[in-house]
Amino acid sequence: MTKKQKKVLVRIIIASALLIALMLAERMAYLPTLVWFLLYLIPYLVIGYDILKKAAIGIRNRQVFDENFLMAVATVGAILLGLFTDGSEGGFEEGVAVMLFYQIGELFQSVAVGKSRRNITALMDIRPDCAYVPNQDGGLEEMDPDDVEIGTVIVVSPGEKVPIDGIVEEGSSTLNTAALTGESLPREISAGDEIISGCINLTGVLRIRTTKAFGESTVSKILDLVENSSMKKSKSENFISKFARYYTPAVCYAALALAVVPPVALLLLGRPAQVTTWIIRALTFLVISCPCALVISIPLSFFAGIGAASSRGILVKGSNYLEAMSETSVVVFDKTGTLTKGVFEVTAIRPAGQFAKRLTADGKDPSGELLALAACAESYSNHPISKSLKEAYLADRPEAEGSLRTLASDVEEISGRGVKATVSGHTVAAGNAKMMEEMALTGEDTPQQPPESGTVVHVAVDGTYAGYILISDVEKDTSASALKALKKSGIERTVMLTGDNEKTAAAVASRLGIDEYHAELLPGDKVDQVERLLAEKPAGSKLAFVGDGINDAPVLSRADIGIAMGAMGSDAAIEAADVVLMDDNPERIALAMQISRKCLRIVHENIYFALGVKGLCLILGALGIANMWVAVFADVGVMILAVCNAIRCLSVRE
Amino acid sequence: MKKTYEIEVDCAACAQKMEDAANTVEGVLKATVSFMTQKMKVEFAEGADAALVMPEVLKACKKVEDDCEIRF
Numbered sequence: 001m002t003k004k005q006k007k008v009l010v011r012i013i014i015a016s017a018l019l020i021a022l023m024l025a026e027r028m029a030y031l032p033t034l035v036w037f038l039l040y041l042i043p044y045l046v047i048g049y050d051i052l053k054k055a056a057i058g059i060r061n062r063q064v065f066d067e068n069f070l071m072a073v074a075t076v077g078a079i080l081l082g083l084f085t086d087g088s089e090g091g092f093e094e095g096v097a098v099m100l101f102y103q104i105g106e107l108f109q110s111v112a113v114g115k116s117r118r119n120i121t122a123l124m125d126i127r128p129d130c131a132y133v134p135n136q137d138g139g140l141e142e143m144d145p146d147d148v149e150i151g152t153v154i155v156v157s158p159g160e161k162v163p164i165d166g167i168v169e170e171g172s173s174t175l176n177t178a179a180l181t182g183e184s185l186p187r188e189i190s191a192g193d194e195i196i197s198g199c200i201n202l203t204g205v206l207r208i209r210t211t212k213a214f215g216e217s218t219v220s221k222i223l224d225l226v227e228n229s230s231m232k233k234s235k236s237e238n239f240i241s242k243f244a245r246y247y248t249p250a251v252c253y254a255a256l257a258l259a260v261v262p263p264v265a266l267l268l269l270g271r272p273a274q275v276t277t278w279i280i281r282a283l284t285f286l287v288i289s290c291p292c293a294l295v296i297s298i299p300l301s302f303f304a305g306i307g308a309a310s311s312r313g314i315l316v317k318g319s320n321y322l323e324a325m326s327e328t329s330v331v332v333f334d335k336t337g338t339l340t341k342g343v344f345e346v347t348a349i350r351p352a353g354q355f356a357k358r359l360t361a362d363g364k365d366p367s368g369e370l371l372a373l374a375a376c377a378e379s380y381s382n383h384p385i386s387k388s389l390k391e392a393y394l395a396d397r398p399e400a401e402g403s404l405r406t407l408a409s410d411v412e413e414i415s416g417r418g419v420k421a422t423v424s425g426h427t428v429a430a431g432n433a434k435m436m437e438e439m440a441l442t443g444e445d446t447p448q449q450p451p452e453s454g455t456v457v458h459v460a461v462d463g464t465y466a467g468y469i470l471i472s473d474v475e476k477d478t479s480a481s482a483l484k485a486l487k488k489s490g491i492e493r494t495v496m497l498t499g500d501n502e503k504t505a506a507a508v509a510s511r512l513g514i515d516e517y518h519a520e521l522l523p524g525d526k527v528d529q530v531e532r533l534l535a536e537k538p539a540g541s542k543l544a545f546v547g548d549g550i551n552d553a554p555v556l557s558r559a560d561i562g563i564a565m566g567a568m569g570s571d572a573a574i575e576a577a578d579v580v581l582m583d584d585n586p587e588r589i590a591l592a593m594q595i596s597r598k599c600l601r602i603v604h605e606n607i608y609f610a611l612g613v614k615g616l617c618l619i620l621g622a623l624g625i626a627n628m629w630v631a632v633f634a635d636v637g638v639m640i641l642a643v644c645n646a647i648r649c650l651s652v653r654e
Numbered sequence: 655m656k657k658t659y660e661i662e663v664d665c666a667a668c669a670q671k672m673e674d675a676a677n678t679v680e681g682v683l684k685a686t687v688s689f690m691t692q693k694m695k696v697e698f699a700e701g702a703d704a705a706l707v708m709p710e711v712l713k714a715c716k717k718v719e720d721d722c723e724i725r726f
Contacts, residue, residue: 004664057718228695292665299689
């Protein structure tokens with residue numbers, strides 16, 4: 001509890017003790033009403049002086065109608081009524097009790113909100129406190145990260161947070177990236193690697209040369225984003241603040257009417273006016289109508305939802321996007337880098353019949369030999385395909401890295417075709433089908449087209465066809481299950497847009513279970529496709545676009561919700577998207593939607609519940625069935641339940 | 655120039671009042687208050703000195719919400 005809260009607690013205890021003592025004393029002793037009034041005034045002022053003051057400030061600033069005003073009018077009214085009717089109607093103890101319970105409710109709310117706020121900010125707390133810079137005498141100097149210039153070497157010891165983005169100069173270690181990505185698997189890092197701020201260094205000392213200022217580092221960008229997120233208000237929040245603006249004056253006028261109209265009507269009918277009864281009902285009405293339950297629980301729900309998401313590596317830029325995500329019916333994906341890894345890998349090696357027979361007879365592995373020949377021939381090329389061939393070859397024999405180039409000589413690159421080289425005395429040609437056609441191959445085997453999609457590298461040795469190697473972009477392990485989870489969570493339509501060729505797109509779409517795909521699209525075509533899908537989607541629902549954030553900026557901003565993947569290090573993603581997934585895992589999309597649905601369900605529960613109970617009590621109060629005690633319990637009780645319900649947004653079942 | 659300050663405020667409505675008050679202060683281009691993070695973000699006008707403007711912001715906020723706090 002803060003100092004302020006403790007002070008209120010003390011006031012509550014003193015006022016409660018005084019109130020109970022006075023209520024007991026009233027039964028035993030007889031004193032004039034004026035004396036009781038003065039005695040009750042003591043606990044009333046102890047507990048309510050700040051509310052009265054705030055109500056007065058509100059009136060002075062012409063912002064009359066707020067909850068302080070409601071409470072001040074209701075309690076002062078009850079006490080004055082007691083004074084003028086000699087305690088027969090209304091009374092001092094009601095006035096004091098209402099103020100007391102109101103303060104108890106406020107204290108509870110402030111403690112609960114403060115506690116959940118600390119919980120949530122702890123989840124998001126990746127802010128580094130300081131950076132250590134080595135000084136002349138070999139020691140370390142503590143510095144404010146803001147003051148560290150680009151290109152400075154900083155030292156991060158095990159257990160510390162990396163304060164600034166940079167490149168590791170010295171040392172190797174494992175990093176805990178959980179705070180950034182929600183991924184608990186540690187990441188290995190060594191000299192030469194890029195390192196991102198916000199990770200926790202686990203095992204070894206690292207010396208890092210910074211490449212960015214603190215303000216431009218990943219950690220600052222993310223913190224900025226999270227802090228700003230609660231400033232973008234959702235529809236529900238706007239509804240409530242607008243609602244409160246009209247609601248509070250409306251109930252004040254209604255209460256006034258309740259105090260004036262029935263007595264006047266009764267008088268006109270020639271019956272006793274019962275003025276005090278109707279004033280008490282009006283005051284009860286005021287107490288019940290206090291809108292705090294809604295005003296506090298709805299922003300709290302969204303804040304908790306955003307906190308829950310960010311603890312799982314999903315950054316939501318505002319409550320409005322969290323709200324929109326729950327209404328998504330169409331999810332559009334980019335292919336490369338989103339559903340697939342975006343890197344090319346060797347997926348099949350198929351030696352031709354004669355070549356395989358000959359090598360098997362020599363006791364060699366034909367697949368391994370084919371890959372080795374192709375890798376050697378391509379060893380001087382920097383083409384992505386050559387790189388993936390080399391990687392596949394070196395994966396099993398890392399020691400061969402240096403020798404690869406020495407084996408190849410007379411390398412000749414034929415643009416648009418492939419490579420020709422001499423490898424261990426044999427002429428090796430590696431390239432596409434066109435190259436093979438033009439080579440006038442001898443022997444029984446002829447180039448084959450593989451049944452799968454991908455890029456084919458044909459290999460010929462000494463003018464005879466030797467087989468082919470298939471290279472393709474592989475899907476992420478999590479893509480298929482991500483799509484399944486989305487379907488299960490009620491997404492009606494999934495669409496894949498790609499610049500890749502028809503055959504590859506069709507294969508990926510059918511393997512992952514995507515409803516619809518469009519291939520061979522230029523970036524502009526993607527925007528047109530999204531426009532079309534936006535026009536086709538069911539009214540009232542939303543379209544989400546998922547991309548890797550690098551070349552999808554126009555589409556990300558055109559979609560209702562732009563989701564960018566893999567924000568680790570990509571500023572473009574953080575800028576353009578509404579939701580950022582910190583790791584590359586598409587499964588997080590379904591999780592994000594689950595969090596958003598749960599949050600919205602809780603918000604709606606709170607709206608209906610609070611308004612329902614208030615409405616019922618308002619009617620009961622106006623009819624005189626509910627008295628002021630019921631009223632204050634209804635107000636405080638609803639608020640406590642609404643706050644407890646809102647906190648449920650924090651927990652997510654995965 | 656943009657700066658973020660830690661604040662202390664008790665309720666969402668009070669935070670809104672502080673935001674409105676801060677925006678009326680001369681030298682403040684735009685102020686936003688987040689009740690949930692207990693932060694105030696102030697964008698200062700060209701040539702305004704934060705050290706001079708912030709006491710005025712606090713004064714304006716105190717006028718509408720007397721138990722609020724801004725740390726600067």
